[in-house]
Amino acid sequence: MHGTNILEEADRLMTVCNSCRYCEGLCAVFPAMEMRRSFSDGDLNYFANLCHACGACYTDCQFSPPHEFNVNVPKTLAIARAESWAAYAWPRAFAGLFARNGLAISLIAALSVAAFIFGFTALHDRQVLFGIHSGPGAFYKLMPHNAMAALFGAAFLYAIVALVMGVRAFWRDIGEPIGMLADPPSLWQAMKDATQLRYLDGGGVGCVNEDERPSDLRKIHHHLTFYGFALCFAATCVATLYHYLIAREAPYPWWDLPVVLGTLGGIGLLIGPAGLLKEKWKRDTDLVDQQRMGMDVAFIAMLFLTSLTGMALLLLRDTAAMGPLLALHLGVVFSLFITMPYGKFVHGIYRFVALVRHARERRMMAGGV
Amino acid sequence: MVDLSRKFDCLVIGGGNAALCAAISARRAGASVLVLEGAPKFYRGGNTRHTRNMRCAHDAATDILTGPYTEQEFWEDLQLVTEGQTDEELARHMIRESKDILGWVVEQGVRWQPSLGGTLSLGRTNSFFLGGGRAMLNALYLTAERLGVDILYDAEVLDLDIDNGMFLSADLKQGDGRVSVRAATLVAAAGGFEANIEWLKQYWGEAADNFLIRGTPYNRGSILKMLLNKGVQQVGDPTQCHAVAIDARAPKFDGGIITRHDSVVFGIVVNKNAMRFYDEGEDIWPKRYAIWGRLVAAQPGQIAYIVFDASVRNSFMPTLFPPIEAGSIAELAGKFGLDAAALEKTIADFNAAVRPGTFDHTILDDCRTEGLTPPKTHWAQRIETPPYYAYPVRPGITFTYLGTRVNKQARMLMKDGRPAANMFAAGEIMAGNVLGKGYAAGIGMTIGSVFGRIAGREAAQNARN
Ligand SMILES: Cc1cc2nc3c(=O)[nH]c(=O)nc-3n(C[C@H](O)[C@H](O)[C@H](O)COP(=O)(O)OP(=O)(O)OC[C@H]3O[C@@H](n4cnc5c(N)ncnc54)[C@H](O)[C@@H]3O)c2cc1C
Ligand code: SF4
Ligand code: SF4
Numbered sequence: 001m002h003g004t005n006i007l008e009e010a011d012r013l014m015t016v017c018n019s020c021r022y023c024e025g026l027c028a029v030f031p032a033m034e035m036r037r038s039f040s041d042g043d044l045n046y047f048a049n050l051c052h053a054c055g056a057c058y059t060d061c062q063f064s065p066p067h068e069f070n071v072n073v074p075k076t077l078a079i080a081r082a083e084s085w086a087a088y089a090w091p092r093a094f095a096g097l098f099a100r101n102g103l104a105i106s107l108i109a110a111l112s113v114a115a116f117i118f119g120f121t122a123l124h125d126r127q128v129l130f131g132i133h134s135g136p137g138a139f140y141k142l143m144p145h146n147a148m149a150a151l152f153g154a155a156f157l158y159a160i161v162a163l164v165m166g167v168r169a170f171w172r173d174i175g176e177p178i179g180m181l182a183d184p185p186s187l188w189q190a191m192k193d194a195t196q197l198r199y200l201d202g203g204g205v206g207c208v209n210e211d212e213r214p215s216d217l218r219k220i221h222h223h224l225t226f227y228g229f230a231l232c233f234a235a236t237c238v239a240t241l242y243h244y245l246i247a248r249e250a251p252y253p254w255w256d257l258p259v260v261l262g263t264l265g266g267i268g269l270l271i272g273p274a275g276l277l278k279e280k281w282k283r284d285t286d287l288v289d290q291q292r293m294g295m296d297v298a299f300i301a302m303l304f305l306t307s308l309t310g311m312a313l314l315l316l317r318d319t320a321a322m323g324p325l326l327a328l329h330l331g332v333v334f335s336l337f338i339t340m341p342y343g344k345f346v347h348g349i350y351r352f353v354a355l356v357r358h359a360r361e362r363r364m365m366a367g368g369v
Numbered sequence: 370m371v372d373l374s375r376k377f378d379c380l381v382i383g384g385g386n387a388a389l390c391a392a393i394s395a396r397r398a399g400a401s402v403l404v405l406e407g408a409p410k411f412y413r414g415g416n417t418r419h420t421r422n423m424r425c426a427h428d429a430a431t432d433i434l435t436g437p438y439t440e441q442e443f444w445e446d447l448q449l450v451t452e453g454q455t456d457e458e459l460a461r462h463m464i465r466e467s468k469d470i471l472g473w474v475v476e477q478g479v480r481w482q483p484s485l486g487g488t489l490s491l492g493r494t495n496s497f498f499l500g501g502g503r504a505m506l507n508a509l510y511l512t513a514e515r516l517g518v519d520i521l522y523d524a525e526v527l528d529l530d531i532d533n534g535m536f537l538s539a540d541l542k543q544g545d546g547r548v549s550v551r552a553a554t555l556v557a558a559a560g561g562f563e564a565n566i567e568w569l570k571q572y573w574g575e576a577a578d579n580f581l582i583r584g585t586p587y588n589r590g591s592i593l594k595m596l597l598n599k600g601v602q603q604v605g606d607p608t609q610c611h612a613v614a615i616d617a618r619a620p621k622f623d624g625g626i627i628t629r630h631d632s633v634v635f636g637i638v639v640n641k642n643a644m645r646f647y648d649e650g651e652d653i654w655p656k657r658y659a660i661w662g663r664l665v666a667a668q669p670g671q672i673a674y675i676v677f678d679a680s681v682r683n684s685f686m687p688t689l690f691p692p693i694e695a696g697s698i699a700e701l702a703g704k705f706g707l708d709a710a711a712l713e714k715t716i717a718d719f720n721a722a723v724r725p726g727t728f729d730h731t732i733l734d735d736c737r738t739e740g741l742t743p744p745k746t747h748w749a750q751r752i753e754t755p756p757y758y759a760y761p762v763r764p765g766i767t768f769t770y771l772g773t774r775v776n777k778q779a780r781m782l783m784k785d786g787r788p789a790a791n792m793f794a795a796g797e798i799m800a801g802n803v804l805g806k807g808y809a810a811g812i813g814m815t816i817g818s819v820f821g822r823i824a825g826r827e828a829a830q831n832a833r834n
Contacts, residue, residue, distance in 0.1 A: 015687070015689065016627060016689055018687045019627040019686060019687050019688050019689045020501075020625075020626055020627045022421055022498075022500065022501030022502075022504075022626070023500060023501065024482075025482035025483070025497075025499045025500065026499070026500055037683060037687050056500060056504075057500075059503075059504075059507060060500035060501055060503050060504035060507065061501075061503065062418040062419050062501065062502065062503045062625055063625065063627075066411060067411075067623065068620060068623075069627075202500075203480065203499050203500055203504075204480055204499070205480070205508075212507050212510075212511070213511060
């Protein structure tokens with residue numbers, strides 16, 4: 001029937017839920033399910049990516065284990081979700097990176113950092129690596145700006161291409177015509193839902209984590225992480241524009257826009273991931289896909305390290321530590337970029353696409369399209 | 370750890386809606402409260418775990434209800450389903466109090482679902498719990514804990530010490546042993562006896578072996594029996610209960626809401642002998658929903674089959690168990706061990722009797738049979754498009770109505786008519802005061818919340834005096 005065991009199980013659960021429907025007010029998954037009577041692989045992958053893992057439908061379900069109906073929607077959808085990402089991975093050869101993600105990412109990160117350190121020392125003598133450099137252009141003494149831009153530009157471009165190919169596969173799987181993109185109200189609705197994490201609130205009281213007491217901690221830390229990341233990204237964009245448009249070279253003084261954005265984002269990216277990690281460790285094991293804990297932790301750790309090394313670089317950039325810290329920071333960021341299409345990062349992209357689809361389905365139901 | 374050596378102001382037995390409403394209300398009135406739930410923590414909350422909605426009177430539409438539902442209208446609905454077998458004073462009192470309950474439960478942390486697209490046609494009369502009954506229970510438990518109510522799970526009450534209408538202490542199971550706990554007042558909210566097949570057999574005979582119990586296996590009626598044995602006045606007919614036709618493949622206990630069938634109006638229902646036995650088009654949901662359990666219970670072997678064809682396959686709510694499918698009526702009969710010729714004849718007779726009309730399952734339409742016994746007075750459509758389908762169904766018992774008599778203060782009345790000194794009851798265990806027979810959707814929660822809240826308040830006051 002279905003492609004995988006987990007999709008079989010997801011189908012069984014959705015059949016149970018569709019004849020129950022008690023959870024229909026909790027999130028988008030249940031209304032989406034109610035629009036159907038039978039579920040294709042694509043439908044189930046769509047539900048899986050629509051689920052925000054708030055856990056409410058597990059704590060609220062009269063049939064969750066030990067009940068013999070054994071209904072565990074959050075965990076089942078979490079596994080299905082992760083398996084779907086591997087299935088959509090581009091190029092196919094890299095799908096395996098999802099399976100042993102924690103290990104893969106730590107290796108790639110370590111290698112990237114080593115490569116930068118090796119590169120810096122190979123190109124210059126030790127004095128340069130451990131020297132004190134200050135004023136505009138200081139970083140480029142270690143690595144020419146053009147080389148840096150070319151390397152990161154290429155890594156970023158690769159990540160984008162791989163992600164777009166993955167989304168295309170998801171898109172086809174969930175049977176959504178390209179029409180979705182040409183539907184601004186749905187895009188706008190999904191944007192609002194995604195940026196507010198509308199469905200991570202268990203229907204209003206918060207998300208269930210370690211016990212039946214809901215709280216907003218996961219949501220708050222996710223917000224800090226997401227907006228922290230967005231601010232850091234904006235800092236990089238502004239810096240790039242500075243460099244090419246008005247020839248203003250990094251490092252910038254603390255009051256300048258890239259530093260202000262980067263610092264604020266960096267703080268968010270320290271507190272957010274730390275909080276997410278803490279919540280993750282407390283989380284009821286019944287709710288999580290334990291096999292893929294490594295993937296979640298790896299991604300959170302990479303975000304945290306990106307911020308930590310960046311902040312350290314900001315604080316110590318006028319000392320002899322600058323060289324090694326720059327290598328460390330660039331190594332972490334580089335590996336973050338190239339592993340983006342093969343780790344937890346993709347959850348945001350696929351969830352957004354699922355939200356667009358849901359918004360569009362709702363509008364079509366209401367006769368708005 | 371709960372200190373069981375102290376004397377509590379109020380002891381609540383049970384762990385469902387009625388018990389929690391009583392516990393919270395007693396605690397808010399200043400009493401020290403101990404709740405004894407016989408089930409383990411996961412199964413806490415009895416049948417309340419399986420509920421979805423509550424019926425309350427209200428004078429105007431709100432964001433969760435589509436229109437007014439006046440006290441008078443509620444009363445008329447109740448009279449209709451009970452055919453007058455209700456304690457009018459008590460029932461009217463409950464309906465009046467129900468208006469307040471909508472807001473009161475929200476203050477206790479329960480959330481209502483905004484009226485969504487239509488699973489059920491109850492958007493005007495009934496409010497739906499966001500996330501269902503277990504979500505509602507989780508909220509009540511959190512509030513009770515926050516207020517300082519003591520709660521014990523796996524704490525089945527084995528015996529009650531009652532002296533001439535005066536509650537003294539209760540014995541509860543604690544691990545392998547038993548402990549006695551004293552309290553100034555008692556609120557009994559331990560449900561009905563529907564999960565006690567032996568007790569059901571006293572009234573239904575061997576047929577009860579074929580009943581399926583839709584809710585908790587923990588409502589064995591032990592507290593009810595103790596109270597009746599110790600002089601509390603009985604109310605209600607022991608054979609009266611809420612029973613619907615549910616899938617015969619459902620588990621013996623606790624299958625909950627998802628084993629129900631609402632396809633009766635789209636086809637015909639036959640018994641083991643492949644004969645029809647009742648007008649499938651008699652009335653609109655939810656009345657028709659609540660009569661089929663008793664109808665099937667009266668058939669040989671307590672089994673029946675809802676038969677329909679491909680033309681209506683997707684017209685009703687999706688079901689947990691798929692219908693059994695066959696290319697011909699004879700093949701379908703074979704799959705259930707029914708006499709093929711008999712089923713073919715029943716369907717041929719039915720098809721021949723169907724008169725043309727305009728099908729509309731949301732109203733009492735004009736599709737009916739002529740010259741058929743029993744007739745199908747609405748929604749009659751020929752069964753002629755293969756593949757053919759059938760669901761096997763058995764009586765699914767929701768809850769029983771035999772209970773303890775109470776007054777408007779939820780205080781139990783003794784056999785001689787005197788009010789009990791310090792004993793109160795709420796919920797299923799006293800539902801029979803209001804529900805002599807029949808059922809109107811959502812009224813189980815109304816009875817539990819209204820009388821639970823009253824019982825808690827009165828018990829707290831009683832404890833102070
Ligand atoms: C599938 C299903 C769906 C339903 N849907 C609805 C609905 O939508 N709306 C509605 O109004 N009603 C509904 N009902 C009916 C409703 O469940 C009951 O009317 C209601 O739960 C009664 O509440 P209660 O608190 O009196 O009893 P319960 O919720 O059944 O609680 C009784 C409690 O007593 C405990 N207990 C029993 N014996 C002992 C003992 N000796 N010692 C200690 N504890 C004991 C049990 O463990 C249990 O916790 C439904 C019922 C079922 C089965
Ligand atoms: S998770 Fe449980 S309560 Fe919620 S819809 Fe599914 S079966 Fe019903
Ligand atoms: S875990 Fe939360 S978001 Fe996921 S299906 Fe359940 S209620 Fe919806």
